[in-house]
Amino acid sequence: MFQTPQTWVPAGSRERIETISRTHLGEGDPSGSRSGTTAPTVPMGEVVAGIEDLIAASDRLHDEEAFNLNPASNVLNPRAAALLSSGSGPRTSLGYAGEKYEMGLKHIEQVEVVTAELAARLFNASFAEVRVPSGAMANLYAFMATCSPGDDIIASPTTIGGHVTHHAEGAAGLYGLHTTGSPVSIDAYSCDLDALANMAREVKPRLITMGGSLNLFEHPVAKVREIADEVGAHLLFDAAHVCGMIAGRQWANPLDEGAHLMSMSTYKSLGGPSHGLLLSNDAELSQRIDAIAFPGLTANFDAGAVAALGVTLADWIECGEDYASEMRASASTLADELSARGVEPFRCAEGFTDSHQFGLLAAPFGGGMTAARTLERAGFLTSGIGLPAPEFPGGQNGLRVGTPEIVRRGMTTADMPRMAELMTRALEAGQALCAADQEGPSTARVRHGSTRHGSATEAILSDIAAEVSTWRKDFTEVRHTA
Numbered sequence: 420m421f422q423t424p425q426t427w428v429p430a431g432s433r434e435r436i437e438t439i440s441r442t443h444l445g446e447g448d449p450s451g452s453r454s455g456t457t458a459p460t461v462p463m464g465e466v467v468a469g470i471e472d473l474i475a476a477s478d479r480l481h482d483e484e485a486f487n488l489n490p491a492s493n494v495l496n497p498r499a500a501a502l503l504s505s506g507s508g509p510r511t512s513l514g515y516a517g518e519k520y521e522m523g524l525k526h527i528e529q530v531e532v533v534t535a536e537l538a539a540r541l542f543n544a545s546f547a548e549v550r551v552p553s554g555a556m557a558n559l560y561a562f563m564a565t566c567s568p569g570d571d572i573i574a575s576p577t578t579i580g581g582h583v584t585h586h587a588e589g590a591a592g593l594y595g596l597h598t599t600g601s602p603v604s605i606d607a608y609s610c611d612l613d614a615l616a617n618m619a620r621e622v623k624p625r626l627i628t629m630g631g632s633l634n635l636f637e638h639p640v641a642k643v644r645e646i647a648d649e650v651g652a653h654l655l656f657d658a659a660h661v662c663g664m665i666a667g668r669q670w671a672n673p674l675d676e677g678a679h680l681m682s683m684s685t686y687k688s689l690g691g692p693s694h695g696l697l698l699s700n701d702a703e704l705s706q707r708i709d710a711i712a713f714p715g716l717t718a719n720f721d722a723g724a725v726a727a728l729g730v731t732l733a734d735w736i737e738c739g740e741d742y743a744s745e746m747r748a749s750a751s752t753l754a755d756e757l758s759a760r761g762v763e764p765f766r767c768a769e770g771f772t773d774s775h776q777f778g779l780l781a782a783p784f785g786g787g788m789t790a791a792r793t794l795e796r797a798g799f800l801t802s803g804i805g806l807p808a809p810e811f812p813g814g815q816n817g818l819r820v821g822t823p824e825i826v827r828r829g830m831t832t833a834d835m836p837r838m839a840e841l842m843t844r845a846l847e848a849g850q851a852l853c854a855a856d857q858e859g860p861s862t863a864r865v866r867h868g869s870t871r872h873g874s875a876t877e878a879i880l881s882d883i884a885a886e887v888s889t890w891r892k893d894f895t896e897v898r899h900t901a
């Protein structure tokens with residue numbers, strides 16, 4: 420009946436997986452062949468209804484009850500969402516427009532061309548590759564187009580939000596590349612240029628990568644291109660998170676600044692479908708990427724996602740500057756308002772942030788994960804992150820906050836004082852619990868409200884959650900659409 424328990428998965432997760440399986444699928448197997456029991460299984464009609472209920476509950480949470488402050492997530496334009504779930508997704512699509520291998524594709528091939536043109540226009544690129552299922556795959560395409568297995572690359576380390584796909588456990592390592600983490604300037608929350616130049620002369624990388632999962636101030640792309648040129652390396656800018664700042668003309672376009680390739684996810688600040696995108700002004704690299712996309716790593720791509728991406732890009736071309744500047748201003752205001760209430764953002768030489776996201780120092784609130792769980796109970800969705808700040812023993816020292824979704828829902832800087840006030844109240848309630856409970860892990864108590872302090876905290880957090888849920892209903896539309 421059930422899969423064999425995955426012994427390599429953490430025990431807590433294994434327990435959760437087993438509970439989920441039993442709840443939704445039942446205890447046994449009619450044949451008794453694998454579980455050794457004949458306890459009843461849940462009929463498939465009920466399983467289907469159960470899946471529908473879970474997705475409806477998730478949508479309610481995100482669309483009606485909570486504010487999503489996770490910059491790695493966003494809401495789709497409903498017209499894009501309709502296309503994403505249309506019948507075109509599972510149609511075939513392989514081959515060049517005009518030379519598709521299968522019949523019935525004369526409409527889909529036009530969508531593919533239009534979306535690629537919109538991507539190239541929005542990002543001022545000569546070439547756009549849309550047959551990329553995710554940001555991680557966009558990075559893999561970029562590694563394959565620029566490097567061979569065994570080559571060295573230099574990439575942003577995790578201390579400044581560098582992504583796992585650039586490192587040993589991710590796409591780079593799996594493709595056989597050896598990654599050296601670039602030297603960091605904490606003041607700039609970017610790479611240290613002098614030290615990078617020295618490192619590049621020593622390592623002789625085939626590729627240098629920049630950009631990460633938290634971007635606070637503009638990265639010195641043009642200067643890194645000079646370093647790359649000196650050692651004969653290509654430069655990849657990973658815009659998975661910061662693509663909205665670039666598309667909305669708030670940050671300089673890394674392609675204009677000299678990046679050979681720009682990769683991204685399209686569902687984060689861009690607010691499109693879960694998909695990837697790769698852009699370049701370099702014809703030779705683009706030809707390689709075309710072959711990596713097909714016949715390399717995709718056969719039939721998801722035409723529904725490409726159509727949804729087309730709508731998303733049109734929204735950006737029409738309304739992107741307004742959307743991005745409001746995201747950026749709201750992030751700054753929220754960071755300032757939190758700081759004024761004693762919840763301190765991570766600070767660089769130039770301040771808290773010049774983008775749509777920022778980091779909060781989470782140690783006073785039990786670390787990033789505990790703080791994120793506390794906020795979740797109060798109706799705010801965020802995530803932990805590592806910051807170049809004092810370590811938090813046994814956990815992440817930061818919390819990542821971003822404004823893509825709340826601004827797309829119509830919030831502005833004017834809403835940020837109230838947002839900061841509610842978040843501060845929640846974090847302080849969690850903090851009181853941590854202080855009252857130095858002995859054991861406070862996370863469990865916040866989760867279960869199992870102590871006297873725990874239930875008091877629980878009451879405060881559910882009061883805030885009720886207020887958040889009421890306020891949330893003022894922001895049901897999706898703005899900044901063409």
Ligand SMILES: *Cc1c(COP(=O)(O)O)cnc(C)c1O
Nearest residue numbers: 553554555582631632657659684
């Ligand atoms: C999220 C992210 C990715 C991976 O994107 P997916 O679309 O989720 O595969 C790559 N790079 C960075 C910097 C990211 O933050």
